[in-house]
Amino acid sequence: MKLLYKAFIASAALALVACDTNFDDRVTDEGFYTSGSADLSTFVAVGNSLTAGYADNALYKSGQENSFPNILASRFEFAGGGEFKQPLMKDNYGGLLLQGVQITDNRMVLSFDEEGNPAPTVLDATPTTEITEHLSGPFNNLGVPGAKSFHLLANGYGSLSGLSTGQANPYFVRFTSSESASVIEDAMEVDATFFSLWIGNNDILGYATSGGVGEDQTGNIDPTTYGGNDITDPSLFAGVYSQLVEGLTLNGAKGILANIPDVTTIPYFNTVPVHAIPMDAATAEQVNGMFDQYNQALQALVVLNAIDQEEAEARFINFNEGQNAPIIVDTDLTDISGILIQSGMVDEETANLLAQLRQANTDDLLLLPSMNVIGTLADASNPMSIMGVAVPLPDELVLTKKEQERVHTAMESYNATIQALASQHDLAFLDANMLLKQVAQDGVPYDAGVLTSEYVTGGAFSLDGVHPTARGYAFLANEMIRAINDTYGASLPVVNVGEYPTVTAHNN
C-alpha cells in the first residue's frame, strides 16, 4: 500500500519536472554561438547602395530588410549583437520625393505580357518617401546609394541645400545627423564595436554603366573636378580608404572590408549578346553596299596617315548572313569627320555619323539598355534608320575593350589597397570580386538550385542588372559570416540562401 502511495507521488512529481521540454543545447542559449575575439554588440555598416540594400534600381523597404548588414546583424544577435537601426524607406515603391516632386525612379518589377514573355518594368505607383521628412538617428546602416569613396568623407553630403549644386546625396539628406555632417562622422558617432566597409564600387561603376562616357581621372587627385561618370584616381582612393579605415578602427573596433567586384561580370554588361542582329544574305549584301565607300575611304586615310593600318582594319564594316554585331560609336577611335568633310566625299551629317564608327566585336560589352535600342528606328519616319545597322549605337551603350581595361586597372589598384589595409588592421576580408566571378562563371549551388548571374532568371541579380537580389545579398552575407568566423574565431550561424526572394513578379 505504502509502495503504491509512493509510486503515485513519485510519478506525479516526475510528470511536473519532466514537463520542461527544452533542447539539451538550445540555439538561443547564450554561448551556443560565439563571437570569438570580436565584440558584436554595436554594429555599423558603411558604404553605398550595396550596403543600403538597394535592388531593382531603387531603395525600398523589403530590400532594406534583406540588406546584407541587416542579415549580418540578425546573425550577430546570436552572439551579443544589439539593435540594428536602418533608415527605412516609407514604402516598397522605391522612388524619392523632393518637396513632392519625384526625383528617383520607382523600383523595377517583372511584368509578363499575355504570351507570358517577361519584361522588366518600372513599377507604376506614387512613392511616399519625402526626403525633406528628416529621420532621426543614430543609424547603424549608413549605406548611401550612389556614394563614391571620397563622398563618405565629404562634409555636407547630406545637406538639403547642397542637392541643387550636386554636392549632396538625396538618400543621405534623409538621415544625416546635420547639414554639415559627413557619412564617416555619423558612422563614428555610433561608436561601434564592429563595422563593415564596402565602398569604391561607384568609383568605377558610373564610368562602366555609362559606357565609358566619363573620364579616367587617374593622375588627378582633386575629386571636386570629377564628373559623376569618372573613374576615381587610385591614389586618391587609397588615401580616402585608409582614412575611412583609420576612422572606423579609432576606438579599437573590429570589422570586415569587402573589395570591389569586376563590374564586367554583372548582368548589366553580359545580357545583350554582341552578335544581336540577324540578317539574311540579301540584306547583308545590301547593307555592306552602304558601307562600301566608307570601307574604301579607310584605306585612303591610312595612306594619308590619318589613321594606322590597325585602326583601318578595326573600322572595316562587314555584315554576313546570320547573326551580326551592330555598328557603334567608339570614342577611342580617331575622329575622321573633319578630314571626310574636307575631302568633300560626304556631307557633314554623314561625316559625323562616320566620325568614330566601327562594328562591335566580341571584346565589346553591350550594355543592358541597348537591348531596347538595337533594331529600333533612330528616326521613326525613316525605315532605313535602324539602330546598330544604319545608325551606330551611341558610346554610352557600349563598353569597349579599352574602356574595360581602364575600369579593370582602377579596380585592381583599389582592391590591392583594400586587401593591404585589411591585413594591416587585422580585419576580416570579403573577396567579393572572386565570389561574384564564381557566380558568373559556374554559379554557386544552394539547396534548391544554382545561383547564377543570368539576368532575371539567375537569382543573384535584381532587375537593374547591377545590384544583387535579396538572395544575392544573403549569399554575400553568408560569405562575410564565414570570413568573420575565420578571422575572429567566431562561430556565427549562416542563413539559408534559398529562403530569400529574388525578383518580384508584378503587372502594373
Place this chain on the structure above:
Amino acid sequence: MVNRYFILTLLLFSTLASYAGGYRVSLQGGRALAMGHAGVGVIDNAEGAFFNPAGLVHLEGRLEIAAGISFVSSEIKFQNSITGQYESTNNPVSTPFYVYSNYHINDQFSVGLSVFTPYGSVVEYDTDWAGSHLVNRIDLSAVYIQPHVAYKINEKLSVAAGPTFIIGAVDFNRNLNRTLTDLDGNRSNVTVKASGVTKVGWHASAMYRPMERLNIGATYRSEVIMNPSDGDATFNNVPNSPMTPFEDSKFSAELPLPAELLIGAAYEFDKWTIAVDYNRAFWNVYKSLDIQFENPNVPDSHNPRNYKDASTYRFGAQYQLNDMVALRAGYYFDETPVRKGYFAPETPRTDSHNFTIGAGINIGDHFRVDAALLYIYFDEIDASYDHYMEDGVAVPFGGAYKTSGFAPSIGITYKM
C-alpha cells in the same frame, strides 16, 4: 433527467471540438487513460463503448453513462543549428471529449450511443516561421458518433457491432513556397477550410471470458477516408501577375482516418486489476496529402506522407484501495507511423513514452469520478521532410525537434 443531462453534455462538447498534438489522440476514457489507455479486456463502465462494446453486456447497471474531457497542452520545439532557426509552437489547449452510453434491453442485448474524438490535431507555429512553406497552422478534427448493439452469445462470449458516423473539419494554412511575396514583401499563403465533412464507417468487437477473472477482447474500427469536396481555398498576398494565378477556389482533398485493431486482456486478482493492450493503427493508407483546386489555373498540391502501420503497447494497473477509491497507473509505448525523411512539421510524431496515473472515486451508489494525468515524453530527434519540391528540386526541411504533451483528464460515470 438523465437523458436531458446527456443531450446537454453532447451539445456543450460539440462546440469544443478541437484536439491535440499529432493526429491520433488516445484520450478516450478517464478510467482507461489512468491505466495507460488500456481497456479492451476491462469490464468496468460505459467507456467500453470505445474500447470494446462487446464487453458492455457484462455491465451491472441497466443504464450506464460515462462522459469526460481532457485538456491537452502540447508543444513542439524546432531548431536548426546551422541557421540558428528556433521555433516553438503556440498550440492552444485542446479538449478531446467523450460521452458513452449503454443500455441493457434484456439479458442478451445491450445498445448504446457514443460520441468521441479519436483523431485531431491543433498545431500553430509562428506565421512565416522557417517551415512555413509546409505549415503555418493546422486544425484537424473528427467527431465519431457511434451506436452499438452488443449480444451475449453465452456467459463466455459476446460480440458487438455498429456503424460509425464521422463529422470532420479541417483548417490549414501554409505559405505557397519559401519566397513568393506580394509587392510589399508579405508572404503569399493559402488557407484551406472545410467543415461538416461526413462519412460512415463501422466497428465490430468481441469479448471472451475463458475464466471468471480473465477477459480477452478485440475491437476493430474501419478505415474512413474523409474527402472534403466543397471546401474553400483562400489565397492571400499573391502578387498581381499572370505567373501567379492563385485565385480563391473550391478544393477537394482526401485525408484517411486509418483502421484500428485493438486487442487486449485484463486479469483481476485480490484488489488488483492488470490490463495489457496491443493496438495496431493501419496508417499505411496515408500515402499523400493531396489537394485539388477546382480552379484549373491553380496547380494542385501534392504532399507525400508515406506513413507506415504503427503499434502501441499498453500496460495498466488498478488497485482498489477501499470501497470508495481506486488508484491507477500505466505506461504505453507509442510507435510513430512517420518514416525517415517524411517528418512533416504539421504532425511531428516520433516514438513516445507515455506515463499515466489517476484515481477513481465513488460518490454514492450511482456516480464515480475518474481523474487521470498523461505525460507524453518524446526523445529529441534530428529529422527532416525531404519531399518538398521547388522548381523540380527536392528541398529538405529539417533540424532538431523536441515535442512534449501533458493532459489532465476528468470523467464522470453514472450507473443506474
